Structure formats: structure tokens, C-alpha cells
Amino acid sequence: MMTYRFAAQVTLIEQNDGAVILKQIPLCVLRVNQACARLLKAVRDGGPVANIPENSVLFDQLVSRGFLEQVQTVPEAPQRYPFVSVIIPVRDRENELGRCLGSLSALDYPTERLEVIVVDDGSRDNSAGYAKKWGAKVVTSGAEGAGPAAARNCGAAAAKGEILAFIDSDCTASKEWLRQLVPFFDDSTLAAVGGKVAGISQASALDRYEDVMSSLCLGEHPRLAGKGADTFYLPSCNLLVKKDAFLDLNGFAPTMQVGEDVDLCWRMRDNGRRIAYMPGGTVFHQHRNQLGAFMSRRFFYGTSEEVLQRLHPNRKKQMVVPPLLAGLLLVFLSIPWTGFAGVLLAGIMIVMESRGLKNKTKKMGVNLGLFQLMRARLRTLVSLWYYLSFHLVRYYLIMMIVIAILQPLFIPVLLLMLGCAVMVDFRVKKVQLPFLSFLFFYILEQISYGLGVFRGCVKGMNFRSYVVELRRHMAEPV
Incomplete structure (x- = not known):
């Protein structure tokens, strides 16, 4: 019913004590043991893989990290139709x-x-x-x-x-x-x-x-x-x-x-x-x-967050923000104010971090070029900026608009965040709309949903919906 295949631009590099999985975009390297390497080789070669819970758990984890993709196969009509x-x-x-x-x-x-x-x-x-x-x-x-x-x-x-x-x-x-x-x-x-x-x-x-x-x-x-x-x-x-x-x-x-x-x-x-x-x-x-019904529904959905957070406290909002990448992102964002000095500092930081990653991946048996690693870091920075921007726009857009009105120096930051979130979603979702129409509905959605979240938190006197658990690392990222 469900099979697996390697995601695009993912390769398996076999080694004596196991293997390394290399994902090009976003760049990520994961070392696996011999048992896992044998299963992945079978997936790569199209061979049979035992349908047992242990394998399913492993494959689900690799899917969540972007190394594998699930492939839906159309099932045959059953011999017995369940009621x-x-x-x-x-x-x-x-x-x-x-x-x-x-x-x-x-x-x-x-x-x-x-x-x-x-x-x-x-x-x-x-x-x-x-x-x-x-x-x-x-x-x-x-x-x-x-x-x-x-x-x-x-x-x-x-x-x-x-x-x-x-x-x-x-x-x-x-x-x-x-x-x-x-x-x-x-x-x-x-x-x-x-x-x-x-x-x-x-x-x-x-x-x-x-x-x-x-x-x-x-x-x-x-x-x-x-x-x-x-x-x-x-x-x-x-x-x-x-x-x-x-x-x-x-x-x-x-x-x-x-x-x-x-x-x-x-x-x-x-x-x-x-x-x-x-x-x-x-x-x-x-x-x-209709606009009124659309905004009302998004508001209604937003009110559920407080209840769900209270019933399922283990499902905290999580965001991976590696300190070095966060610092590099801040340097890039400061370029409009720091000028050439900011560009120079950002370039030096990118080169130094990429050289460190090159040494790390080389020890894992993977030889990657310096420019390849630099491009990967820049893509990761864009992804990090999108996730930060989307979260802030989703929950704090009204507050950010108020801050921008009171302090005009914040306007470029607001535009950068909103622009990043909107542009990425517009491109990825492929909505059949002119961009300005998409932008209009997008802003209304975020405002409505954000107000719903706030209303739910006030009603339940519980503001955990706004708490984000920051993590320093993902599993074996580079």
C-alpha cells in the first residue's frame, strides 16, 4: 500500500561500517549503521523490504528528515469489502x-x-x-x-x-x-x-x-x-x-x-x-x-490553539535556531544599516563556517566543495528567515504593525518579514491568483487567525500558544 523511495538529490554512500545518506537541498548528511544501510540499499535498488513496525518507524523518521519520500500505490479492490x-x-x-x-x-x-x-x-x-x-x-x-x-x-x-x-x-x-x-x-x-x-x-x-x-x-x-x-x-x-x-x-x-x-x-x-x-x-x-465568513472562520480556528495546547502540552511549538546561523542572519539583516562593513563581515562568517563544515563532512567520508557548502548555508539562512518570519507574522502581525506605526525604523523589518513569508508561500503553494490578490487575502488570514489565538488565550487565561521552544540542533545537520 505504501512504498518508499529516495527523495530528489539524495544519495547513499556505502561505507565499511554502514553508510552515509547525503541530501543536497537542503544540504544534510546522516550516518547510519549497517542494518539501516542494508534496508536503504534495498529501497534504492527497488528490492523487497519487510513490512514490520521497526522498519516503518525508521522509514517514517527518514521521511520526516527529507531523505525518503512515501509513495502511494493504488490498492487493488479488496476481496471482502468492509462495512x-x-x-x-x-x-x-x-x-x-x-x-x-x-x-x-x-x-x-x-x-x-x-x-x-x-x-x-x-x-x-x-x-x-x-x-x-x-x-x-x-x-x-x-x-x-x-x-x-x-x-x-x-x-x-x-x-x-x-x-x-x-x-x-x-x-x-x-x-x-x-x-x-x-x-x-x-x-x-x-x-x-x-x-x-x-x-x-x-x-x-x-x-x-x-x-x-x-x-x-x-x-x-x-x-x-x-x-x-x-x-x-x-x-x-x-x-x-x-x-x-x-x-x-x-x-x-x-x-x-x-x-x-x-x-x-x-x-x-x-x-x-x-x-x-x-x-x-x-x-x-x-x-x-465571502470575506466576512472567511475571516470569521480563520478567527474560529485560531481560538482552538489554547485548548489544544492545554490538552496536549507535549506538542510545543519548536523552532531550530542554531546560534551561529542566527548570528549570521542578524549580520545579513543589518546590512541596510551597516553597509559594506556588514557585507564583509557576513562574507567572512560564511567562509569560516563553511570551512568548518567541510572538515566535519570530510571526517564522515563525504568530500564536499567549499562553494557548495557556502550555497547550502545561504539556502539554510533563507529557510530560517522564512520560518521565523512566518511564525512572527502568524502570531504577532498586529503587534508588529502597531510597532511600525509608532517607530518607523521598524517598517523595513516588518516589510522584510511579511515579504519573505508571502513570497515563499505564493511560490510554493502555486495559487492561481495575481500576487496582490494573494497578498490581500494572506494578510487578512494572518490578522484573523492571530486575533483568534489571542481571544482563546485570554478566555482560557493560558498563553502557552505563544511559547516557542528553541532548539540548537537538528539530527546531524550540516
């Missing part, structure tokens, strides 16, 4: 629900192995009636506006399926949704699988922005994750979960109004279960394409 219960929470969305149920009626999945459950969360319209017309089983949440988490739990309690497939009422499913995702559960280590979330419409500029920049969009590359302190999760609008794993964890936290999918996925992973994202099995989501 699937599709669960849809709804409140006052009869039109959207009808569209969702219409898409489910066209699923390419055996109807005798499928049930659709609509959980009415106190609707005042005819949502329940629409559901019955489409042949869905209708249950109630037992309240008026209990929230999607509590409603989904009610649906799970009434479900007969061994797999629970969650989708939202403002979504439609692709014909292949279940057929493409369900077979991945042949991997007994997986507790949950999520597919791609795309936008229903591409009509407006905001539709196109949301299609790529929404937090529901996880990209085009598959990903597997087990235990770990990272923040990877699967959105609940396209989430398939083994029922026994769901019930073992008591389902979604019923009192959470936002972030309940993040919390569930993190609890799964903390309990030793693995989750996977596969960019197939697409669900189409009706994104908020």
Missing part, C-alpha cells in the same frame, strides 16, 4: 445536505456494505426530512446545537460499520472516495486514513485562495505518522477511522466546538496508533468565499 458507516452531522443545512447525500448515492462502493447516518443537531429547517428522502438513517444529537463533535459521536454509537467515514454536510464526495481509501486499512497498523479536501468552486479569487491555503488542504504527497511531537492531523470532513480505535478513545471530545479532529488524531498517535494521509479519495468542501 462502512458514513456519518454526517448537520444543523440547518438542508440544501447543502441534499447535495452531499446526492454525491454519496453515486459512490462506487457496494451498497449492501454501506450505510449513511445523518445526525440532526437540533435543526430548525427540514434537514432531517431531506435525509430520510435520500434513504439515510437519521439520529438526533439529543440537543439543539450540541456541536459537530458530539453529533459525530452519536452517529458512531448508532453505526453498524467496522469503519466510520466522516464527512461534513457542506461537502460532496468524489465517486471513488471510499473505494480509494478503504483498502488502505489492509495495513493493520493504521487506525485512520484521510483523503484530499478540494474546493467545490473555483469561481472567485477567494475560492482559489482557499482551495490551496485552507488548513483542510494537506497537499499532494502522502504522509504517515505515529508517535511524535509534530502537529500532523487529518481533517474530520474527510476522515475514515476504524470503529474499534474510535471507541477505545471515546471518540471526539464532545465539548470541543473546534479542533476536535486535531485532538482525536493526536490522541490516536499518542496511544501508539498510526494515521495516514492519501491524496486520493477526494472530498469537495464549500469553502467560505
Whole structure:
């Protein structure tokens, strides 16, 4: 179901006592022992690799460091189709629900192995009636506006399926949704699988922005994750979960109004279960394409950070800031004020650090050129500046704007940070928008999300969302 391959510009250098993995961009060298070297050689040569938990953990670690890539292979149709219960929470969305149920009626999945459950969360319209017309089983949440988490739990309690497939009422499913995702559960280590979330419409500029920049969009590359302190999760609008794993964890936290999918996925992973994202099995989501609704939603998402930080204190925000690189970055940023002296000092620091790295890599059996190492350091500086800029823009943009108004000397710093974050995201995400339109929506998003984070922290009297754990080193970086 999932195979691995070497990432672009990664090579394996075999040695007597093991091997060294060399990644060119960003430049990174990692020494591995003989057992690991044998596995990596099999991956490189396309040979068989035993599908055992120990190998999966190793490969997942190498994927997280950028040495390997996961490759999704389209599974064959299973000999036995597991029974699937599709669960849809709804409140006052009869039109959207009808569209969702219409898409489910066209699923390419055996109807005798499928049930659709609509959980009415106190609707005042005819949502329940629409559901019955489409042949869905209708249950109630037992309240008026209990929230999607509590409603989904009610649906799970009434479900007969061994797999629970969650989708939202403002979504439609692709014909292949279940057929493409369900077979991945042949991997007994997986507790949950999520597919791609795309936008229903591409009509407006905001539709196109949301299609790529929404937090529901996880990209085009598959990903597997087990235990770990990272923040990877699967959105609940396209989430398939083994029922026994769901019930073992008591389902979604019923009192959470936002972030309940993040919390569930993190609890799964903390309990030793693995989750996977596969960019197939697409669900189409009706994104908020009016400015007010767009900003309100981002604000709402931001309020979840305080609760999630309180429930999962082990998942701290982390940022690797090596002291030498931080000092070099400061020298580069000071060049507009220091002029030629700053350029000269930066050049000397780059050369000296690169020579030190050249000696270090040579001892590991890798001979790299000085100019190659200098280019690698400059790329690393740009990456470091982006991550610092993105974090500051995400959480402190309003504060930085106020500082710039009160102290105009800070304006160049603000423009450098915002410009770096915007330019990198615009280029990487490949949004089909003019740059100025992207910039406009980007700034509104960061302001809205930042205000939501602040509101959540004030409400919970807990400001750990703003705390970043600075680390000096990554694993064997150069």
C-alpha cells in the first residue's frame, strides 16, 4: 500500500561500517549503521523490504528528515469489502445536505456494505426530512446545537460499520472516495486514513485562495505518522477511522466546538496508533468565499490553539535556531544599516563556517566543495528567515504593525518579514491568483487567525500558544 523511495538529490554512500545518506537541498548528511544501510540499499535498488513496525518507524523518521519520500500505490479492490458507516452531522443545512447525500448515492462502493447516518443537531429547517428522502438513517444529537463533535459521536454509537467515514454536510464526495481509501486499512497498523479536501468552486479569487491555503488542504504527497511531537492531523470532513480505535478513545471530545479532529488524531498517535494521509479519495468542501465568513472562520480556528495546547502540552511549538546561523542572519539583516562593513563581515562568517563544515563532512567520508557548502548555508539562512518570519507574522502581525506605526525604523523589518513569508508561500503553494490578490487575502488570514489565538488565550487565561521552544540542533545537520 505504501512504498518508499529516495527523495530528489539524495544519495547513499556505502561505507565499511554502514553508510552515509547525503541530501543536497537542503544540504544534510546522516550516518547510519549497517542494518539501516542494508534496508536503504534495498529501497534504492527497488528490492523487497519487510513490512514490520521497526522498519516503518525508521522509514517514517527518514521521511520526516527529507531523505525518503512515501509513495502511494493504488490498492487493488479488496476481496471482502468492509462495512462502512458514513456519518454526517448537520444543523440547518438542508440544501447543502441534499447535495452531499446526492454525491454519496453515486459512490462506487457496494451498497449492501454501506450505510449513511445523518445526525440532526437540533435543526430548525427540514434537514432531517431531506435525509430520510435520500434513504439515510437519521439520529438526533439529543440537543439543539450540541456541536459537530458530539453529533459525530452519536452517529458512531448508532453505526453498524467496522469503519466510520466522516464527512461534513457542506461537502460532496468524489465517486471513488471510499473505494480509494478503504483498502488502505489492509495495513493493520493504521487506525485512520484521510483523503484530499478540494474546493467545490473555483469561481472567485477567494475560492482559489482557499482551495490551496485552507488548513483542510494537506497537499499532494502522502504522509504517515505515529508517535511524535509534530502537529500532523487529518481533517474530520474527510476522515475514515476504524470503529474499534474510535471507541477505545471515546471518540471526539464532545465539548470541543473546534479542533476536535486535531485532538482525536493526536490522541490516536499518542496511544501508539498510526494515521495516514492519501491524496486520493477526494472530498469537495464549500469553502467560505465571502470575506466576512472567511475571516470569521480563520478567527474560529485560531481560538482552538489554547485548548489544544492545554490538552496536549507535549506538542510545543519548536523552532531550530542554531546560534551561529542566527548570528549570521542578524549580520545579513543589518546590512541596510551597516553597509559594506556588514557585507564583509557576513562574507567572512560564511567562509569560516563553511570551512568548518567541510572538515566535519570530510571526517564522515563525504568530500564536499567549499562553494557548495557556502550555497547550502545561504539556502539554510533563507529557510530560517522564512520560518521565523512566518511564525512572527502568524502570531504577532498586529503587534508588529502597531510597532511600525509608532517607530518607523521598524517598517523595513516588518516589510522584510511579511515579504519573505508571502513570497515563499505564493511560490510554493502555486495559487492561481495575481500576487496582490494573494497578498490581500494572506494578510487578512494572518490578522484573523492571530486575533483568534489571542481571544482563546485570554478566555482560557493560558498563553502557552505563544511559547516557542528553541532548539540548537537538528539530527546531524550540516
